[in-house]
Amino acid sequence: MSNxxxxxxxxxxxxxxxxxxxxxxxxxxGLSLCLATYVGWQNFKMQNNQRLHxxxxxRAQWLAKPDKHPHRMAHYGYLAFREKHELSFFDFxxxxxxxxxxxxEAHKQNTVNFSEAGFTNGMLSFGEISVAMVLQLLVPxxxxxxxxxxxxxxxxxxxxxxxxxxxxxxxxxxxxxxxGIISICLSxxxxxxxxxxxxxxxxxxxxxxxxxxxxxxxxxxTYSVYFFIISAITVLVSAFARxxxxxxxxxxxxxxxxxxxxPRITQAVGVKIYPSPSKIExxxxxxxxxxxxxxxxxxxxxxxxxxxDSLLKAYAVDDVKKLPFNYGGYxxxxxxxxxxxxxxxxxxxxxxxxxxxxxxTTVTGFLNPYLSLKNISMALTASDFNTFVDFQHQAExxxxxxxxxxxxxxxxxxxxxxxxxxxxxxxxxxxxxxxQPDFNYxxxxxxxxxANGLLALSALAFWLFVAVIxxxxxxxxxxxx
Amino acid sequence: xxxxxxxxxxxxxxxxSSSWIxxxxxxxxxMAGLYFxxxxxxxxxxxxxxxxxxxxxxxxxxxxxxxxxxxLLFFHNKFTLANAPxxxxxxxxxxxxxxPYLISVTMLGLEGQLYDTDxxxxxxxxxxxxxxxxVYIFLFPLVIIAFTYNLLSEQQExxxxxxxRAQTNQSxxxxxQKFLVRAVVIFAVALxxxxxxxxxxxxxxxxxxxxxxxxxxxxLTFWFAISIFFISLGKSSNFNASxxxxxxxxxxxxxxxSFNLFLxxxxxxxxxxxxxxxxxxxxxxxxDMAKDVTMKPFFKHYPQLKKYPFPEKKTFSWYWYYAMQQMxxxxxxxxxxxxxxxxxxxxxxxxxxxxxFPTIQTQLGVNKMAGxxxxxxxxxxxxxxxxxxxxxxxxxxxxxxNQSVNDxxxxxxxxxxxxxxxxxxIWINMLSVSVITIMVxxxxxxxxxxxxx
Numbered sequence: 001m002s003n004x005x006x007x008x009x010x011x012x013x014x015x016x017x018x019x020x021x022x023x024x025x026x027x028x029x030g031l032s033l034c035l036a037t038y039v040g041w042q043n044f045k046m047q048n049n050q051r052l053h054x055x056x057x058x059r060a061q062w063l064a065k066p067d068k069h070p071h072r073m074a075h076y077g078y079l080a081f082r083e084k085h086e087l088s089f090f091d092f093x094x095x096x097x098x099x100x101x102x103x104x105e106a107h108k109q110n111t112v113n114f115s116e117a118g119f120t121n122g123m124l125s126f127g128e129i130s131v132a133m134v135l136q137l138l139v140p141x142x143x144x145x146x147x148x149x150x151x152x153x154x155x156x157x158x159x160x161x162x163x164x165x166x167x168x169x170x171x172x173x174x175x176x177x178x179x180g181i182i183s184i185c186l187s188x189x190x191x192x193x194x195x196x197x198x199x200x201x202x203x204x205x206x207x208x209x210x211x212x213x214x215x216x217x218x219x220x221x222t223y224s225v226y227f228f229i230i231s232a233i234t235v236l237v238s239a240f241a242r243x244x245x246x247x248x249x250x251x252x253x254x255x256x257x258x259x260x261x262x263p264r265i266t267q268a269v270g271v272k273i274y275p276s277p278s279k280i281e282x283x284x285x286x287x288x289x290x291x292x293x294x295x296x297x298x299x300x301x302x303x304x305x306x307x308x309d310s311l312l313k314a315y316a317v318d319d320v321k322k323l324p325f326n327y328g329g330y331x332x333x334x335x336x337x338x339x340x341x342x343x344x345x346x347x348x349x350x351x352x353x354x355x356x357x358x359x360x361t362t363v364t365g366f367l368n369p370y371l372s373l374k375n376i377s378m379a380l381t382a383s384d385f386n387t388f389v390d391f392q393h394q395a396e397x398x399x400x401x402x403x404x405x406x407x408x409x410x411x412x413x414x415x416x417x418x419x420x421x422x423x424x425x426x427x428x429x430x431x432x433x434x435x436q437p438d439f440n441y442x443x444x445x446x447x448x449x450x451a452n453g454l455l456a457l458s459a460l461a462f463w464l465f466v467a468v469i470x471x472x473x474x475x476x477x478x479x480x481x
Numbered sequence: 482x483x484x485x486x487x488x489x490x491x492x493x494x495x496x497x498s499s500s501w502i503x504x505x506x507x508x509x510x511x512m513a514g515l516y517f518x519x520x521x522x523x524x525x526x527x528x529x530x531x532x533x534x535x536x537x538x539x540x541x542x543x544x545x546x547x548x549x550x551x552x553l554l555f556f557h558n559k560f561t562l563a564n565a566p567x568x569x570x571x572x573x574x575x576x577x578x579x580x581p582y583l584i585s586v587t588m589l590g591l592e593g594q595l596y597d598t599d600x601x602x603x604x605x606x607x608x609x610x611x612x613x614x615x616v617y618i619f620l621f622p623l624v625i626i627a628f629t630y631n632l633l634s635e636q637q638e639x640x641x642x643x644x645x646r647a648q649t650n651q652s653x654x655x656x657x658q659k660f661l662v663r664a665v666v667i668f669a670v671a672l673x674x675x676x677x678x679x680x681x682x683x684x685x686x687x688x689x690x691x692x693x694x695x696x697x698x699x700x701l702t703f704w705f706a707i708s709i710f711f712i713s714l715g716k717s718s719n720f721n722a723s724x725x726x727x728x729x730x731x732x733x734x735x736x737x738x739s740f741n742l743f744l745x746x747x748x749x750x751x752x753x754x755x756x757x758x759x760x761x762x763x764x765x766x767x768x769d770m771a772k773d774v775t776m777k778p779f780f781k782h783y784p785q786l787k788k789y790p791f792p793e794k795k796t797f798s799w800y801w802y803y804a805m806q807q808m809x810x811x812x813x814x815x816x817x818x819x820x821x822x823x824x825x826x827x828x829x830x831x832x833x834x835x836x837x838f839p840t841i842q843t844q845l846g847v848n849k850m851a852g853x854x855x856x857x858x859x860x861x862x863x864x865x866x867x868x869x870x871x872x873x874x875x876x877x878x879x880x881x882x883n884q885s886v887n888d889x890x891x892x893x894x895x896x897x898x899x900x901x902x903x904x905x906x907i908w909i910n911m912l913s914v915s916v917i918t919i920m921v922x923x924x925x926x927x928x929x930x931x932x933x934x
Binding site: 043096145 | 531546581609619631718741753769795796
């Protein structure tokens with residue numbers, strides 16, 4: 001039985017490559033894929049090197065700052081740059097739409113600025129070519145062109161009847177054709193993967209990490225599953241269609257609907273159902289809550305008056321200037337604690353809204369294998385929404401820690417008595433600056449990524465299951481003539 | 482006789498269910514595009530209204546909190562400029578999702594504030610907006626392809642063609658009539674949607690409407706030309722369908738998407754990051770330097786401010802502080818101009834490239850008319866620069882003389898709206914689409930001549 005399947009598969013494979021149009025189309029796609037890989041890799045190197053360059057510059061400038069008041073350093077702040085994951089040259093995901101640099105300073109949470117999209121003139125609405133984009137969008141189109149007449153042409157030429165009379169079962173025919181079409185895809189996909197591995201290894205300076213290797217392995221696996229699903233659908237449509245022509249038209253219509261129209265609509269619906277606040281509303285809500293809980297900039301704020309009174313009592317003094325530590329620094333540390341807690345709460349609420357907006361697209365993965373693969377691919381190449389949120393989160397943690405570090409230096413090392421209007425400002429030694437470590441973004445481990453992408457993964461698994469079941473059971477309903 | 486033949490062709494066309502499906506898909510997605518496009522812009526409008534009230538509220542709050550120290554008040558108080566959406570923005574949302582449409586700035590250094598983005602869901606930005614221009618640019622061509630790809634090949638494959646050729650030597654006329662029927666229907670649907678858009682979005686009947694309508698009609702004509710070119714090759718239906726879809730994928734996805742990659746590779750903008758660093762250093766380093774280092778260049782920039790006495794001896798004064806902030810901007814001037822230059826060369830290169838690709842050309846043209854393109858945003862940024870400068874020069878004297886807040890007119894400052902001064906024209910876009918269309922038609926005529934002999 002399996003012998004027959006492989007014969008049919010081989011035959012399909014050979015026939016496809018005997019057709020010059022198919023051959024040239026496949027070669028063309030293969031070439032453009034290699035080109036996309038190479039250019040993507042180059043782009044990655046350039047952009048990431050830029051970011052690393054500025055990261056080093058920021059660090060050097062931080063360390064070179066002279067003796068000064070620690071609060072000045074807190075306002076001097078830090079610049080963090082979003083590094084790219086080494087696999088993101090494979091799939092750009094949201095890379096171009098997410099900001100690159102964020103300014104981290106005391107009291108204030110800034111936005112991540114300078115996305116590539118902000119520098120382009122509407123061209124990005126057409127998309128960006130990456131290996132993932134070609135594999136997700138164009139390879140299915142190739143599969144459709146290869147397979148739309150796989151069964152229907154046999155029927156139209158009359159060979160179908162002969163085949164079935166020769167004791168070939170429908171099941172064998174369907175599986176054989178599907179496997180034949182996949183092997184054509186793999187003949188471009190496998191060299192491409194080898195190229196990807198080579199470039200990826202060179203990006204990580206030939207010291208590949210286990211985590212990335214596993215990510216890449218999973219990528220190969222999920223893309224293969226995707227190609228199998230698409231090939232099975234193609235063969236089935238060809239088997240059920242009245243003619244080759246109607247099979248082709250059906251497949252093309254599906255391609256357009258599922259890959260061009262649907263993603264935009266699902267996201268627009270998500271945004272409509274779960275509206276997110278604008279920046280001013282977001283900032284206003286935070287300001288209102290800060291005001292309610294205690295505003296360190298307001299001299300009459302009850303929360304801070306209470307702190308002041310309890311400190312005076314505990315140290316048995318009548319003026320904050322007589323406290324054994326820097327009172328201003330203490331109050332600022334308290335203020336930072338309150339505001340950053342409120343900010344983080346609102347930010348995580350906002351991210352939840354965004355997640356809900358995106359969930360419509362993710363759930364649609366059960367209707368549309370393209371969307372589920374797109375989500376998995378972005379997650380595995382760390383170019384997805386969750387990675388961006390994680391970057392924001394790590395940057396905010398660093399910002400808070402930097403601000404509090406400077407407050408602590410102020411509390412401990414700055415005199416409590418302010419100098420006169422014309423005296424030199426208080427300062428501490430520049431050796432303190434090195435105590436503040438550099439900002440380094442750490443990518444999430446694969447386990448955490450998979451946990452997040454469970455829904456998308458199960459959608460793809462669901463499609464795999466449906467495809468296998470259909471190949472096994474549908475022969476009952478297919479008409480031979 | 483001729484009239485009745487058209488009549489019959491229309492009847493034949495409308496009898497087929499696939500014709501209706503095509504028309505209905507266009508109408509439904511068109512309406513959906515209008516709806517989502519309008520919702521998107523309506524939200525921005527609502528936010529701008531809200532920002533106007535918040536502007537007043539926050540100013541009063543700030544006066545309440547910091548009113549005793551005028552320097553501190555202006556350290557906190559923000560002034561807002563809004564890029565108010567044009568009438569046509571719901572039609573083509575363009576870059577309005579990516580670029581901020583509200584910029585609030587304090588009197589401190591501008592370069593540190595100007596590029597702050599809105600809070601956005603990056604996935605929504607990635608998947609793009611659904612608006613009516615999307616339907617015109619992406620979906621109409623597909624329906625044109627679906628309606629026309631088998632005009633000739635179907636006749637050939639069913640054997641009618643040879644019968645027809647035997648009976649009349651005007652056989653191409655039949656195909657031409659079928660083609661015209663489909664063209665009339667598509668143009669009617671396109672104009673109907675435009676008419677609905679005009680009512681729904683309350684678009685004025687002006688030159689913009691005419692320009693957009695002409696550009697869209699030219700663009701659709703281009704796709705008819707492409708389609709008829711493939712028909713003229715006389716290949717099978719399957720070949721036509723595959724080839725036309727391939728052309729669509731190339732023109733609407735692959736070429737623009739590759740171009741994007743090429744553009745960001747050829748014109749990278751590291752100067753943007755450099756600009757942030759320059760601004761930050763330019764301001765912060767002044768804290769550790771003699772006051773002269775700040776004040777000399779400051780008075781050189783604004784000689785008219787020299788008349789306000791500078792408190793030399795004080796360790797800290799707001800005078801010095803605002804001058805230091807200005808140094809941040811002044812020292813970032815070179816990198817800022819470098820960014821502008823890079824953007825201009827990107828723009829120039831895009832325009833040259835777009836000349837050969839009607840899809841890109843139409844998208845750029847429509848965005849331009851709708852004021853949702855990069856140029857409008859850059860114009861908005863310039864307006865913010867001007868506004869910031871005007872506010873600073875207006876309030877500097879009060880701060881430098883340490884006047885009372887109540888003597889200033891800060892309460893009169895409302896949210897300002899930026900409106901593009903001149904209405905753009907898209908003659909070049911129309912011209913380029915027409916030229917390409919004529920070239921395709923020329924190739925078709927050449928083909929048909931070969932066919933006939």
